Amino acid sequence: MPSRSRPATPIARIIASGDEMTLGRTVDTNSAWLADQLGRAGLRVDRMTVVGDAQADVVQAVRSSCDGAALVVMTGGLGPTDDDRTRHALAEVMGVDLVERPGAWRAIERWYARSSRTPSPTNRRQALFPRGAAMLANDRGTAPGILARIGACRVACLPGVPHEMRAMFERIAARLPALVPGLVVPHVAELYLAGVGESDVQARIPGLMTESDPQVGITASELGHLCLRVVGRPAQTRRRIAELRARVGEWLLPEAGLAASVVGALRARRWTITAAESCTCGHVVAQLGAIAGVSDVLRASLITYHADAKRDALGVDPALIAREGVVSEAVARAMAEGARRAAGADLAVATTGVAGPGGGSADTPVGTVWVAAATSAGTSARRHQLQGMRDRIQRRAAAMALALAWQALGAVPAKPAASRAKTVR
């Protein structure tokens, strides 16, 4: 902290409960989403705990998480069945009994009525609250949330279903300054970069990677971009963003991520894109397809996993494949050019590689990927050697194809998309 007079950042902790997680059948994605949100809201998350359904384990997690924290956010365990124990655990820690809130029961009845159903008697459990706790409305499911106080700590219990949880948290977020004394909501701004590695960015910004006010962090996404995040007071954050932008301008993306920037640039030019995917097996289009509005720019795209498909659908010469190998620069280029022609698109990307676990050789080990991008100005190609398991290699290779598409968009003269910092809050 630069100044000793500034108060310490309040601590938040997260608890996710459910046997499906401690048995390893479900990955807890809620906690990471909440940690990001809480960090943006000015809290520091120092611990996240996952426990099973057993009430004793939930009780222990609540006790230890509340100790020293300003806010604890819990997810899961609010369903109608006997193994949903969050409300019971909370009442046990609070030392109070559970009482039915008529308003909660009416809300559950209304939720069922919207689909012309009536709740079952077991849903009645969902109207039970620790005495003295408040209700958090759920407009996307049956489980109302709970807001309680344990000592100096506020506890918010949210459903485990991600889209219900997120909608409920977003309503709480507005109330956080009232719930957490001393909370200073920081200014958060982000720059997204592509075409550069983390160490090159760090070498370019010596002295600007400060730890507080503003705090500057850099993270590499599996989706092919880097994010520089600046968190601090508004004036400090704005000044640092300007300094950073001046240093890393050549790599700046205009949107929050590589796929969003590619889609945005295509829309701005009224261009279309197509993909011919081999080893990535749909991941290029899936990454583009995650961007709402992609329908304006995405032409018919092909997955040509098999060599015959590369010939039939893309016109890749079998003799070329026989001579160069299917994982080769020449085949990647021919795929991109064939795809561009076949789909009548302005830009085409192609991937060919060895995603594993089998299929590697000494010359072309698992993780070898060629990506290519073709426009009216020509075709570029690049080889990558990727690490990891099959699914990671597929996702990374798809991101590398989009990185090359982004470069190809920059290489063709056009009104450049505005490079701006995305102000998150």
Place this chain on the structure above:
Amino acid sequence: MPSRSRPATPIARIIASGDEMTLGRTVDTNSAWLADQLGRAGLRVDRMTVVGDAQADVVQAVRSSCDGAALVVMTGGLGPTDDDRTRHALAEVMGVDLVERPGAWRAIERWYARSSRTPSPTNRRQALFPRGAAMLANDRGTAPGILARIGACRVACLPGVPHEMRAMFERIAARLPALVPGLVVPHVAELYLAGVGESDVQARIPGLMTESDPQVGITASELGHLCLRVVGRPAQTRRRIAELRARVGEWLLPEAGLAASVVGALRARRWTITAAESCTCGHVVAQLGAIAGVSDVLRASLITYHADAKRDALGVDPALIAREGVVSEAVARAMAEGARRAAGADLAVATTGVAGPGGGSADTPVGTVWVAAATSAGTSARRHQLQGMRDRIQRRAAAMALALAWQALGAVPAKPAASRAKTVR
């Protein structure tokens, strides 16, 4: 427990460390994978903790996790930089100093030598071990793991990089019975089902969902199948699997999951598959493409997000789209039939729907999806109303298309694939 004389299941706990997780920038997938592995090995995971890089937080997590556990597995914090504090935290809890192991340093040098490089001086930190701790070899990266003892608890520290972590854990797994006193490695067997919901399965197997020896659990995968897992002593497990199979035979999948079963059945028939995807935007092929060996069966597949592409690439009549709407049974059928023709495939699946967040209407709200499957025997189609966010709707819709493909494969006479229980261990 059926018999009081059987010893209690030993407790395992998992700690993942790294600021990227407490800041919400990375989802911790290691802990779920480890929890699954530890459960199969006969341990019960009752808590998983994520902490940041701060040594004090790691120390606190190690202390509280070791208390009452037979085994603690940690991931992350073994890198060469100053914020990698796992080895320091472990030494602090053990009350010992850190000493360099010459063997570890030589292993790091050898690892770099394999790519004709030399380690930097900071890598020397990775050869430091708490005095008395053992080294776990890493053949996929620079960070050796650490095996230590804290009181009655064994602690294994593994790298955070998933493929390094998994390879290292798999070697430890064989040694677990020696490391954990009283560990009884259970027999684990699984049945995979499709075309049925969880509650219908439960209604079919009353009395067989026992809680121990064997323990029977049922989980629904986002990828369109249910898994019935049976865990217990070998004879009990085998008997229960036979009982279950007799009850749920009509829904049994021959392989571990829907996509694997579709690929396996196609291979057995020497059939090919293609996909015409709209709202799923590559996820159908991505789910098939996750199965090694898919190259034998996957024909060129199309992503036709835009109505024009449905017309040009699949021959879907624009008048049909105008009359029925793009999200309709008629268009889904026409897409599947057009794709089958265009790719010359034996089986074609198609998807058309509204993945959101925008684009919904009163008749066709977000989450409405039509899937279709076409073979020489005819075309089937089904409407689904899916919940959740865009990415989940896309993944679930893709799984529903594969479920219909599985049904279509069953509807065409062929030598049936053998329905067998997959014995996991």
